[in-house]
Amino acid sequence: MKAEKIPEATIIRLSVYSRNLQYMEEMGITKVSSQEIADATDGSSAQVRKDLAYFGEFGTRGVGYEVKHLNRHLKKILGLTKPRSVVIVGAGRLGKALMLYNGFGNRGFRVMGIFDKDMSKVGEQVGDLTISPMYKLDQFIKTHNIQMGVVTVPAAAAQETVDIMTRAGVKAILNFAPKNLIVADDVKLRNVDLAVNLEVLSFYMGLEEREGEK
Amino acid sequence: MKAEKIPEATIIRLSVYSRNLQYMEEMGITKVSSQEIADATDGSSAQVRKDLAYFGEFGTRGVGYEVKHLNRHLKKILGLTKPRSVVIVGAGRLGKALMLYNGFGNRGFRVMGIFDKDMSKVGEQVGDLTISPMYKLDQFIKTHNIQMGVVTVPAAAAQETVDIMTRAGVKAILNFAPKNLIVADDVKLRNVDLAVNLEVLSFYMGLEEREGEK
DNA sequence: TACTCACCGTGAATTATATCACAAGGATCC
DNA sequence: GGATCCTTGTGATATAATTCACGGTGAGTA
Incomplete structure (x- = not known):
């Protein structure tokens, strides 16, 4: 994770991404592209990737993101793993x-x-x-x-x-x-x-x- | 009123200013400076003046703003005059x-x-x-x-x-x-x-x- | 293994927003 | 009526956020 300051707008979006990934997970979807996340959350794919880039690399080039894996990371970032x-x-x-x-x-x-x-x-x-x-x-x-x-x-x-x-x-x-x-x-x-x-x-x-x- | 695009953040702040002016009005305060509005709303005086500047000139140089007058304008801007x-x-x-x-x-x-x-x-x-x-x-x-x-x-x-x-x-x-x-x-x-x-x-x-x- | 494809990750460019700093101008006082 | 004070209104500057665009890289294919 980079030490730079993270915009609050990014945190809000991460929370929204996580909620949508949750829905996808429940629907049995296993992989997703930044474009698909963007479509589900009224954003741009570049924005999705930039937001995630603050915290590391979670995807696979040419393929996309593994839904469960990404959601687990987002929840960790948001501090939702500890009650x-x-x-x-x-x-x-x-x-x-x-x-x-x-x-x-x-x-x-x-x-x-x-x-x-x-x-x-x-x-x-x-x-x-x-x-x-x-x-x-x-x-x-x-x-x-x-x-x-x-x-x-x-x-x-x-x-x-x-x-x-x-x-x-x-x-x-x-x-x-x-x-x-x-x-x-x-x-x-x-x-x-x-x-x-x-x-x-x-x-x-x-x-x-x-x-x-x- | 200028035709340029107004940031949503400005609109949110105008609403907060108006609420605080309402309180002031109820407390019988008649005039207020941009600095005092800023203090009441966790902002800067320059920000307050910039926000208002999108919509016109409401103050008197050297004096400040007339609480009732400014609040009336803000409500008008926010569309709160018509039910x-x-x-x-x-x-x-x-x-x-x-x-x-x-x-x-x-x-x-x-x-x-x-x-x-x-x-x-x-x-x-x-x-x-x-x-x-x-x-x-x-x-x-x-x-x-x-x-x-x-x-x-x-x-x-x-x-x-x-x-x-x-x-x-x-x-x-x-x-x-x-x-x-x-x-x-x-x-x-x-x-x-x-x-x-x-x-x-x-x-x-x-x-x-x-x-x-x- | 070499080739192609798809999509991520990211520096650069752009756009948006906030801060600074000062000139302008009304009020007050002598 | 002129000098002084004070706070606005605003152009210039700085900072922040978003979008663009493309290089990099893993996966799939033959």
């Missing part, structure tokens, strides 16, 4: 939905706990977990060695939530609250902003509408 | 959670209907809407002039869902299914991939872990 423990904080509808989302489990993420400040929610069963009170979060992260946190609390409570998480040792946070959060340099933060996504779509719709007026 | 009608297809937990998510409503998006293939869900009440059967989707989009669709069905059903939507006239789609979808050129598609987000975090955690081994 990743996750807590969800905020047991609103979104938190519960994520808790029960299959997409996490079958990619190696284990949701170990779900927490909420609201004592009236505490004790409620969600799937095979029980909603725990916030004051237990710190201890839970430490004893279960939780690495990742998902934040689905309201914007106003988001910063204090990530503060608790990071002080307890969480190293990566996926934030759904519409708030710009501050974390230490060694903590990786990603924001999923649902309204922003709709607004970007709205912007492009506006462009089309203006086109139509000509 | 945007949305349908959600897939009344699973995620679909219901999004249906009830306040973040959409207070940014001008109106969720007008929620649909599901599963007849056992049809008739169920979600907030102030009732889950409708899929076969009514096409007609609903046409009669209510729906512009945007949110897809929260399983991956296997996602393509047929967007086909129905786009044939009925939907012009923008927010897709949560982990599937690469194909749409006509005049339809704008955005994917929100929950597992991909966790996998990107997992990748960066892996990097840190490897650092630690040295």
Whole structure:
């Protein structure tokens, strides 16, 4: 593996490649070309090869890639071979939905706990977990060695939530609250902003509408 | 407004600026500098000014921007002044959670209907809407002039869902299914991939872990 | 073994995006 | 009304990401 800096866009694509290779594997496809991966993921074959080149050589010239082999490598690169423990904080509808989302489990993420400040929610069963009170979060992260946190609390409570998480040792946070959060340099933060996504779509719709007026 | 192509990253940031201006407005702040906007959104002041420059001049040299005025313009640019009608297809937990998510409503998006293939869900009440059967989707989009669709069905059903939507006239789609979808050129598609987000975090955690081994 | 084919891997060229740095210009003060 | 201050708006510069294009190489064939 080269020591150069890898674009985040590349990492996102690797994850998408891996998901598609997974599908191919399940369909019994054993070999695939960069062009075929590109077709399945709306990219270019050169892009696929460049992305992979950051991490080594996985293909055979003249032939292509062995699906299983490549997928195994991608999962390794993405850190999906070791189980990743996750807590969800905020047991609103979104938190519960994520808790029960299959997409996490079958990619190696284990949701170990779900927490909420609201004592009236505490004790409620969600799937095979029980909603725990916030004051237990710190201890839970430490004893279960939780690495990742998902934040689905309201914007106003988001910063204090990530503060608790990071002080307890969480190293990566996926934030759904519409708030710009501050974390230490060694903590990786990603924001999923649902309204922003709709607004970007709205912007492009506006462009089309203006086109139509000509 | 200049006719040049605007980076999508700029649009995303404009949406974030607008959200923060909204907060400022609610807090009674009346003027703001590009530096202050940058601080609130983890960016640089030059970036803020460049982003705004694509659309015109909104500030006063030596002073800064008038919060209300700038936010009004940003909302206009993002197409949030005219109400945007949305349908959600897939009344699973995620679909219901999004249906009830306040973040959409207070940014001008109106969720007008929620649909599901599963007849056992049809008739169920979600907030102030009732889950409708899929076969009514096409007609609903046409009669209510729906512009945007949110897809929260399983991956296997996602393509047929967007086909129905786009044939009925939907012009923008927010897709949560982990599937690469194909749409006509005049339809704008955005994917929100929950597992991909966790996998990107997992990748960066892996990097840190490897650092630690040295 | 020599020949051909197919497709990968990658340096070079291009395009896109972000940062820098400063001139321009409105507000304020004397 | 002129001088000073401050922050915008923007051309020039630097950085980053993507695409191009082709050389290199293993596999298959006869």
